[in-house]
Amino acid sequence: xxxxxxxxxxxxxxxxxxxxxxxxxxxxxxxxxxxxxxxxxxxxxxxxxxxxxxxxxxxxxxxxxxxxxxxxxxxxxxxxxxxxxxxxxxxxxxxxxxxxxxxxxxxxxxxxxxxxxxxxxxxxxxxxxxxxxxxxxxxxxxxxxxxxxxxxxxxxxxxxxxxxxxxxxxxxxxxxxxxxxxxxxxxxxxxxxxxxxxxxxxxxxxxxxxxxxxxxxxxxxxxxxxxxxxxxxxxxxxxxxxxxxxxxxxxxxxxxxxxxxxxxxxxxxxxxxxxxxxxxxxxxxxxxxxxxxxxxxxxxxxxxxxxxxx
Amino acid sequence: xxxxxxxxxxxxxxxxxxxxxxxxxxxxxxxxxxxxxxxxxxxxxxxxxxxxxxxxxxxxxxxxxxxxxxxxxxxxxxxxxxxxxxxxxxxxxxxxxxxxxxxxxxxxxxxxxxxxxxxxxxxxxxxxxxxxxxxxxxxxxxxxxxxxxxxxxxxxxxxxxxxxxxxxxxxxxxxxxxxxxxxxxxxx
Numbered sequence: 379x380x381x382x383x384x385x386x387x388x389x390x391x392x393x394x395x396x397x398x399x400x401x402x403x404x405x406x407x408x409x410x411x412x413x414x415x416x417x418x419x420x421x422x423x424x425x426x427x428x429x430x431x432x433x434x435x436x437x438x439x440x441x442x443x444x445x446x447x448x449x450x451x452x453x454x455x456x457x458x459x460x461x462x463x464x465x466x467x468x469x470x471x472x473x474x475x476x477x478x479x480x481x482x483x484x485x486x487x488x489x490x491x492x493x494x495x496x497x498x499x500x501x502x503x504x505x506x507x508x509x510x511x512x513x514x515x516x517x518x519x520x521x522x523x524x525x526x527x528x529x530x531x532x533x534x535x536x537x538x539x540x541x542x543x544x545x546x547x548x549x550x551x552x553x554x555x556x557x558x559x560x561x562x563x564x565x566x567x568x569x570x571x572x573x574x575x576x577x578x579x580x581x582x583x584x585x586x587x588x589x590x591x592x593x594x595x596x597x598x599x600x601x602x603x604x605x606x607x608x609x610x611x612x613x614x615x616x617x618x619x620x621x622x623x624x625x626x627x628x629x630x631x632x633x634x635x636x637x638x639x640x641x642x643x644x645x646x647x648x649x650x651x652x653x654x655x656x657x658x659x660x661x662x663x664x665x666x667x668x669x670x671x672x673x674x675x676x677x678x679x680x681x682x683x684x685x686x687x688x
Numbered sequence: 689x690x691x692x693x694x695x696x697x698x699x700x701x702x703x704x705x706x707x708x709x710x711x712x713x714x715x716x717x718x719x720x721x722x723x724x725x726x727x728x729x730x731x732x733x734x735x736x737x738x739x740x741x742x743x744x745x746x747x748x749x750x751x752x753x754x755x756x757x758x759x760x761x762x763x764x765x766x767x768x769x770x771x772x773x774x775x776x777x778x779x780x781x782x783x784x785x786x787x788x789x790x791x792x793x794x795x796x797x798x799x800x801x802x803x804x805x806x807x808x809x810x811x812x813x814x815x816x817x818x819x820x821x822x823x824x825x826x827x828x829x830x831x832x833x834x835x836x837x838x839x840x841x842x843x844x845x846x847x848x849x850x851x852x853x854x855x856x857x858x859x860x861x862x863x864x865x866x867x868x869x870x871x872x873x874x875x876x
Binding site for chain 2: 473478479480481482484485497498500503522523524525526527528529530629632633634635636640641643644645646649650651652658659662663666667687
């Protein structure tokens with residue numbers, strides 16, 4: 379009896395190794411798309427890293443995404459994959475002595491870059507500081523919810539912040555899936571199809587420039603900007619991180635319009651250009667104005683320059 | 689076969705040279721726009737291109753000034769304007785030392801007059817402002833002062849000083865701000 383019982387136990391015993399193997403296999407199986415899933419889901423699942431795609435694969439990826447978007451939003455959305463222009467390194471200048479804190483840039487950016495309206499995502503945050511108070515050393519205590527009738531208010535000044543497009547970006551270093559990287563023209567980009575939503579990059583960014591889609595983005599189809607870039611303003615998914623790309627879909631062209639925030643600024647506080655072109659506006663700022671970079675001591679080397687024109 | 693090889697070689701050469709040439713090309717193209725489109729002699733001198741400015745923001749029906757002023761005698765006396773232009777007041781623009789005919793040309797009202805006696809059109813009023821505001825004028829020409837739209841590597845549209853600053857009351861007018869972001873506690 380005892381022997382019989384013992385045998386039964388021995389026969390049904392699963393070794394630790396087999397159990398772990400089985401668990402791993404079933405976890406993997408659960409993660410795979412169901413057998414009846416659409417072909418596009420399988421394609422998306424096996425999509426290679428953006429930087430490794432060849433021309434044919436790229437074309438397939440883009441047509442798949444355009445089809446998905448057309449189905450989802452009921453309108454044609456063009457996705458470009460324009461490469462960086464040779465000999466271009468983008469830089470941005472912001473004149474703190476001019477900014478009046480009107481937030482026109484914030485909403486121009488939302489419209490251009492298809493941010494979620496509800497829940498709200500803003501790539502630009504305008505901070506308000508009291509004149510004479512601590513500021514660059516104490517950004518957390520700045521007010522971003524100020525709402526007077528008219529700006530500028532006497533006794534205050536304003537400092538918009540957004541992605542600083544660092545040369546040494548901490549967000550890129552921490553990404554476990556290499557879903558974010560620095561392009562040759564200096565723009566730090568995110569591949570929304572590779573982002574797994576771990577938000578390490580948000581924790582690593584010292585400027586609070588990265589934003590997370592906690593829910594399905596609330597983006598009304600009639601408000602979509604249909605001219606998009608794969609690494610920029612194409613509509614996002616829930617569970618991915620997004621950020622400013624210097625309007626990659628506009629600026630990365632032979633005849634490239636200024637970013638939307640530069641064009642809208644009513645006081646002309648925002649400047650943009652090629653850091654490698656000695657005649658560019660941004661080079662003029664750097665060479666002739668009092669200039670600083672935010673949190674310079676962190677060794678991030680931003681390509682976003684704050685300056686004082688007067 | 690030889691033809692094929694030579695054309696293949698030519699294509700390779702073009703591909704090899706393209707990235708190296710592109711930066712130089714783009715900057716010289718920008719320069720070309722800058723220089724060739726400046727027709728006015730003064731503009732050429734100062735490096736200001738001609739293509740850039742929208743027309744001056746005149747009040748409705750106020751221009752050309754000569755419609756009314758042509759038959760009028762010039763009254764050079766400093767006075768408070770009563771019959772016409774009574775809405776024009778100089779505020780925060782050195783009002784004690786300034787008077788209409790310091791900038792407006794008494795003999796032909798459709799143009800402005802610089803201190804040197806040179807006459808400039810309202811489309812070039814930046815020369816007038818630049819007489820005193822030289823550092824701002826310099827920044828404006830470089831694209832640093834003031835709003836600018838267009839292409840970062842191509843054609844740009846500047847604004848005249850008077851598009852943002854009323855010449856008689858030049859302080860920038862406060863604006864209503866756009867709504868603040870939603871506080872995290874209010875996000876449902």
